[in-house]
Amino acid sequence: MTIYFDNAATTSVSKTALDAMIPALTENYGNPSSLHALGQTSNQALDEARRTVAECLGAQPNEIYFTSGGSEADNWAITQLAEQGKKKGKNHLITTTFEHHAVLHTVKRLEKNGFEVTYLDVHEDGIVRPEELAAAIRPETALVTIMYANNEIGTIQPIEELAKVCHEKGVLFHTDAVQAVGHLPINVKEQGIDLLSLSGHKFHGPKGVGALYCRRGVRLTNFIEGGAQERNRRAGTENLPGICGMAAALKEAVDHLEENTRKVTAMRDKLIEGIRTIPCSRINGSLEHRLPGNVNACFEGIEGESLLLRLDLMGICASSGSACTSGSLDPSHVLLAIGLPKEIAHGSLRLSLDEVNTMEEVDYTLEQLPKILETLRDMSPVWEQMKKEGRC
Amino acid sequence: MAMAYSPKVREHFANPHNVGKIENADGVGEVGNAVCGDIMKMYLKIENDVIVDVKFNTFGCGAAIATSSMATDLIKGKTIHEAMQLTNKAVVEALDGLPAVKLHCSVLAEEAVKAALLDYYTKNNLPVPEELQNAKCDHDCESCMH
Ligand SMILES: Cc1ncc(COP(=O)(O)O)c(C=O)c1O
Numbered sequence: 001m002t003i004y005f006d007n008a009a010t011t012s013v014s015k016t017a018l019d020a021m022i023p024a025l026t027e028n029y030g031n032p033s034s035l036h037a038l039g040q041t042s043n044q045a046l047d048e049a050r051r052t053v054a055e056c057l058g059a060q061p062n063e064i065y066f067t068s069g070g071s072e073a074d075n076w077a078i079t080q081l082a083e084q085g086k087k088k089g090k091n092h093l094i095t096t097t098f099e100h101h102a103v104l105h106t107v108k109r110l111e112k113n114g115f116e117v118t119y120l121d122v123h124e125d126g127i128v129r130p131e132e133l134a135a136a137i138r139p140e141t142a143l144v145t146i147m148y149a150n151n152e153i154g155t156i157q158p159i160e161e162l163a164k165v166c167h168e169k170g171v172l173f174h175t176d177a178v179q180a181v182g183h184l185p186i187n188v189k190e191q192g193i194d195l196l197s198l199s200g201h202k203f204h205g206p207k208g209v210g211a212l213y214c215r216r217g218v219r220l221t222n223f224i225e226g227g228a229q230e231r232n233r234r235a236g237t238e239n240l241p242g243i244c245g246m247a248a249a250l251k252e253a254v255d256h257l258e259e260n261t262r263k264v265t266a267m268r269d270k271l272i273e274g275i276r277t278i279p280c281s282r283i284n285g286s287l288e289h290r291l292p293g294n295v296n297a298c299f300e301g302i303e304g305e306s307l308l309l310r311l312d313l314m315g316i317c318a319s320s321g322s323a324c325t326s327g328s329l330d331p332s333h334v335l336l337a338i339g340l341p342k343e344i345a346h347g348s349l350r351l352s353l354d355e356v357n358t359m360e361e362v363d364y365t366l367e368q369l370p371k372i373l374e375t376l377r378d379m380s381p382v383w384e385q386m387k388k389e390g391r392c
Numbered sequence: 393m394a395m396a397y398s399p400k401v402r403e404h405f406a407n408p409h410n411v412g413k414i415e416n417a418d419g420v421g422e423v424g425n426a427v428c429g430d431i432m433k434m435y436l437k438i439e440n441d442v443i444v445d446v447k448f449n450t451f452g453c454g455a456a457i458a459t460s461s462m463a464t465d466l467i468k469g470k471t472i473h474e475a476m477q478l479t480n481k482a483v484v485e486a487l488d489g490l491p492a493v494k495l496h497c498s499v500l501a502e503e504a505v506k507a508a509l510l511d512y513y514t515k516n517n518l519p520v521p522e523e524l525q526n527a528k529c530d531h532d533c534e535s536c537m538h
């Protein structure tokens with residue numbers, strides 16, 4: 001038995017997405033740039049997918065640029081708008097301390113190349129404060145980039161308010177919405193979003209495909225030079241199977257958003273409730289402004305990777321922000337950003353659910369988790385010390 | 393990062409040997425620190441210079457638990473002089489290797505054994521052998537502070 005609670009890392013490809021991909025992998029193999037019939041069939045499929053993605057976001061088709069995924073969309077938006085800003089003497093960027101590495105590392109590189117960067121605090125609850133954004137904006141601010149929802153702790157940012165603050169000060173607003181698209185209602189026009197990144201594999205589409213929404217009127221410069229694809233902005237023969245699969249998956253997710261949210265939220269809340277009964281544990285991030293499928297907890301006295309491996313032995317796939325799982329030596333920058341001390345951040349667990357999960361899986365996990373924690377705590381000198389000091 | 397553990401590491405992690413504590417142990421050593429994410433505590437029962445029993449408690453990742461388990465296996469029944477020669481390299485080899493990023497976790501196993509032996513020498517007012525001169529853990533060594 002496998003219980004997959006790692007949907008924030010990636011999701012399975014849905015039947016709908018797969019069905020949409022097959023023709024593009026088989027009979028419709030033409031290059032969308034070719035003028036012959038096969039090429040034009042592909043071109044129509046590409047147009048159709050673009051329309052679908054645009055509709056799902058409340059955008060126009062010519063505001064959608066397909067990419068190789070969320071990372072590319074983030075890199076593209078941030079580097080190109082920063083570069084344009086620089087030409088106008090704007091060398092300041094604003095982001096947050098808990099962005100995905102696709103944003104953080106991009107911003108860090110710009111910082112090395114002479115940009116000044118303000119990293120907004122995300123507070124204990126993992127939420128950016130609009131008034132702090134307002135105070136950080138300067139005349140030379142080229143771009144504000146703030147993620148829609150955090151990939152580790154699932155906290156949802158007040159996007160509409162943040163965008164409003166930016167526009168009042170005449171600054172462009174980009175959001176990495178990779179974790180939000182397909183899981184939260186989004187309308188770029190109503191919310192005032194100038195640029196938005198998304199990725200197909202987070203909502204049951206295929207991996208290696210994503211999109212950048214860029215509002216008409218915002219000048220987007222080329223990221224990849226070459227052919228005339230994506231209206232001359234992003235060269236390379238299109239990943240048509242991926243694009244068709246992503247569009248179909250997104251439409252399915254958006255069409256079922258309400259019922260999925262209801263189902264997933266109920267499972268999430270049951271998990272959170274169950275975890276809260278475990279001594280010396282805590283739930284990370286705001287409970288109120290939270291992705292329907294995100295559970296993130298810390299358990300004192302244990303280390304996250306060993307928890308993960310033991311859950312895996314019981315058939316439960318999860319993830320952790322401990323140093324030992326990240327392959328680096330520090331625990332997750334997200335958990336440190338919300339103020340957790342390192343020794344607690346090492347004991348973190350993320351369960352990310354989705355509509356394909358079931359309440360039975362939740363119950364089984366709530367049965368196994370306390371037993372595993374007990375085993376690990378029983379062999380933990382840290383736990384022993386905590387007990388001795390009466391801290392647990 | 394993709395970190396493939398060998399079947400042996402997985403086995404020692406899933407069913408670690410010699411987990412626990414020894415009351416009135418002849419030597420106890422604790423190394424590592426919780427900030428870095430790994431702490432190992434080693435208990436030795438020593439009779440006539442032979443390690444007749446060994447137990448460990450570890451807070452740490454899969455590699456830390458597996459290396460603790462393997463290190464205890466390697467020194468159980470050995471003389472204290474043999475145990476002193478234990479290296480993290482030997483532990484890692486016995487586990488059929490560890491991913492490179494996990495090597496620092498394995499250093500702790502060697503240090504924990506040495507710290508426990510040092511404790512035994514100190515408690516008994518015996519002259520400390522050269523191998524153990526630096527075995528005291530101040531919880532701030534290079535491998536722990538990174
Ligand atoms: C918030 C966020 N941004 C960006 C990415 C990167 O997306 P991709 O894997 O499609 O490059 C991810 C997921 O890995 C993510 O969770």
Ligand code: FES
Nearest residue numbers: 529531532533536
């Ligand atoms: S082993 Fe003691 S500080 Fe590293």
Ligand SMILES: [Zn+2]
Nearest residue numbers: 428429430536
């Ligand atoms: Zn360490």
Ligand SMILES: [Zn+2]
Nearest residue numbers: 324453456497
């Ligand atoms: Zn470790």
